[in-house]
Amino acid sequence: MKKYIVLLRGINVSGKNKLPMAELRDLLNDLGFKNVQTYIQSGNIILESDEGKSVICKKINQEIQTKFGYDVPVIARTIPQFKKAITSYPFPTDNTKIVAFVFLNKKVYETKVEVKDIENDQYLIDNDMVYIYCESSFSKTKLSNNLFERSLYVSATTRNYNTTLKLLELAESN
DSSP states (O other): OEEEEEEESSTTBTTBSOOOHHHHHHHHHHTTOEEEEEETTTTEEEEEESSOHHHHHHHHHHHHHHHHOOOOOEEEEEHHHHHHHHHTOOSOOSSGGGEEEEEESSOOOOOOOOOOOOTTOEEEEETTEEEEEOTTOTTTOSOOHHHHHHHHTSOEEEEEHHHHHHHHHHHHHO
16 A cells, blocks of 8 residues: 545635535545545545555545535645655745645646746746745735646645645654
8 A cells, every 4th residue: 555645625715615624534434545644624635545646536536526516626646756845845945934835736847837026936847846935925925826727737736834744744654
């Protein structure tokens, strides 16, 4: 069995797509995944499966849609892939409040997107990741999840530095 970190996009955000984590864990256990755990209320999952990432994502998406009526993008990474995403972060991490990881559902070949007036904010597109460094703060930046989805024709979900590190720590501790 392989361990995965699975990220759901848009769960429990601003009162939309409410999905209690206990119900999500039950759903995942019913699908046959092993050692399921969730972290905070925003769709962060660690699980084990013999199946590949695309099958896992499809199963979870379909079951959430069937049970809850939400079409939720699902993105999975193996532990080595998740670790590589963290170690490849190209910007300073001294102020973790302005650091983010955008996980993409597929590899992209573009290296730039059209965005104006980003001031000192920076991003780097790298295969199936976008790394963000937002000096202006996340509430003010134009480097949003929606921007990258529209510009790169992907599904994406963003996690801050602390959540990303915590997910890896939890996955490696079990």
